[in-house]
Amino acid sequence: MTVEIICVGTELLLGNIVNTNAAFLAERCAYLGLTCYYQSVVGDNAARLTETIETATKRSDLVILSGGLGPTEDDLTKETAAAVFHLPLVEDPISKEHILQFFKTRNRTIADNNWKQAMIPEGSVALENENGTAPGIIMEKEGKTMILLPGPPNELRPMFLQQVEPYLLSKRNAAIYSQMVKMCGIGESDAETAILDLTSSTNPTVATYAKTGEVHIRVTAFAENEEAAAKLVKPMVNKLKSRFGSKIYTTDPEITLEQSIVELLQLNKMTVTCAESCTGGMVAARLINAPGASAVINESFITYSNKAKRHYLDVKKGTLKKFGAVSEETALEMARGGCISTKADACIAVTGIAGPDGGTEEKPVGLVYIGCSVAGKTIAKECHFTGNRAKIRESACAEALNTLRNCILEYLSETRFT
């Protein structure tokens, strides 16, 4: 089945917002095994919207539209789509009641034009909107399907995941099962090379996604029921596990790298602290983004000046003088000092030159040292990152989390086997 995505909104045509809805819908459609050949963006204009919808319904089986379902006169998506399918609008009592309740629980007055949102194309299915008043709509005619979704991502996403996906799967008469193998400490091209022989698989499919310092591989299968689909996914995930080993930090799509580290620490009743210079709090901020971080982090330092490195982390004056603030020796002392001063089991330290100034021939912009101390054993590594100040700091932060995770795993494996 082919799908086409149309996002409606002047704010997209003006570049005021980035089209994250298109990326979300495209990713979910690919996940559901639908083939997408076209995406488009058009404004709230009846003639141009009609043209775009007509072209899309001619060349694709399914057309998903987002945006333009609001209560104002500018919002034309529903009216235009219904006209293309020659369907009159009729009042949907359930949507009407939902709008009533939505305003009532928020103590807000309903404007007359809000009732417009309770009108749906005749014979279509209304989708409940848990975070707004505009219902989504599924309408079918002569083998073609249109799905209309509200523009705000917090309304569109749950509606698609909870209502549209089951509908599309039931249409396909199939169940789907998927696992997300998330890795750190490996580059995208290395990961792709390592699974070159697996990517031609069609059921399950294997798809790679890259983000700073991480690679995610999604394994997805279709079958008559979820259990059978899971049976197709499992051997492929096992292959990935044997190829990538401890680089994999989770197979749960909801778990982030920082979450997996916080859980690893919590499980082993360990605490961590951060000692950051150039990343200036980014590593701690990411760890603390994991719910439950309070169980493993009590405090953390941003030691930007040499004096602060000496005062809070006991970095030696001689070390700073001889090797400089950006050096392996300083990174080692920062990591050790962080553990000692806070009595934490682990400390991750970062010191580097994020630029744009401060680089020299010997120590160029992008040079970062990461130190890590776990239960008395301390290591440091030299890294070279590229890009602007923000990119270098982001890369350093990702590599620090990867290093922290590796050092904890190494410590745990040593203590378990000795």
Add this chain to the structure above:
Amino acid sequence: MTVEIICVGTELLLGNIVNTNAAFLAERCAYLGLTCYYQSVVGDNAARLTETIETATKRSDLVILSGGLGPTEDDLTKETAAAVFHLPLVEDPISKEHILQFFKTRNRTIADNNWKQAMIPEGSVALENENGTAPGIIMEKEGKTMILLPGPPNELRPMFLQQVEPYLLSKRNAAIYSQMVKMCGIGESDAETAILDLTSSTNPTVATYAKTGEVHIRVTAFAENEEAAAKLVKPMVNKLKSRFGSKIYTTDPEITLEQSIVELLQLNKMTVTCAESCTGGMVAARLINAPGASAVINESFITYSNKAKRHYLDVKKGTLKKFGAVSEETALEMARGGCISTKADACIAVTGIAGPDGGTEEKPVGLVYIGCSVAGKTIAKECHFTGNRAKIRESACAEALNTLRNCILEYLSETRFT
């Protein structure tokens, strides 16, 4: 002049990446006064690409394409676009030399297919690519223009800003001048209401952009030369200044809020420290994202536990016991304590409940107290933020920076006039 944007790439159709090129190009085109009615995304497929380009060139004056200019056989944008304009490809000696030098300076071997990138449609203009080997291309035929740009943002963006914009302005026979009025501490709808009478202006135009905790207003004018355009912009910017006053932190598009705060501190030879609980380093990380932050920040604390709040910031045990860690009293003591223990002139403190757990009826998720101390004067404010953990922390961080800036400004105005 109407413009249409076509982004070429399977990774966009699969939702592997978000289409930031479309947003960038759309925003720049709006800035240049071009009207955009359509954007589309299509894969590397000759038939579908031909169809999309033909439709676009029929209905728009200018078509900007991004992506598909690489050296592989999959990359078809240039060949397809040239075919639509019935132009043969010819070798461009300057592009050939650029490719040669690009590989030479990087000590890399040139593959045979790289020479494909030196071929351009006959009579077209090649645009130099400072960060890659694919030249951009401007081609005109019968009153229609196509501009082909490479897909990687670090190649596309400088090429557009430095080469395409001057070309489009020269076509228009106009100069452009723009200022970006950036504000914090005001909501988008309040800002829009305050300038309702100004938005109908056509030269200069006034456009509003919202981001977390900030509102940016761009004022843009066209005239026969830059000086004349600037003269049109100036009175409008002055109107905005008189309406929004000290909420405006800059009129320079390149300056961020954190940069403006760092510069304000540096100018007044002041230092700052952060004492963060729920934001866990985000405030410090943003300040340190400003180049030159080392002149105003020596150290900063993440005091996540009660014990850390007591140890590093001298928050009283009784305060924590009586009012709790998330309270106005604790925020005040954190801010005061941060200044005292580091001898910094200013301290910004954040303590709150980011969720998903930890909320109570009395202190719900989203409750955040921000404390700020500048030169001995300390204030605290209660805030209520909505959204998930990440969103609450991001909002708290933005509000903390706004509060810090306001307290510094207040201190400076008091010391100047007394």
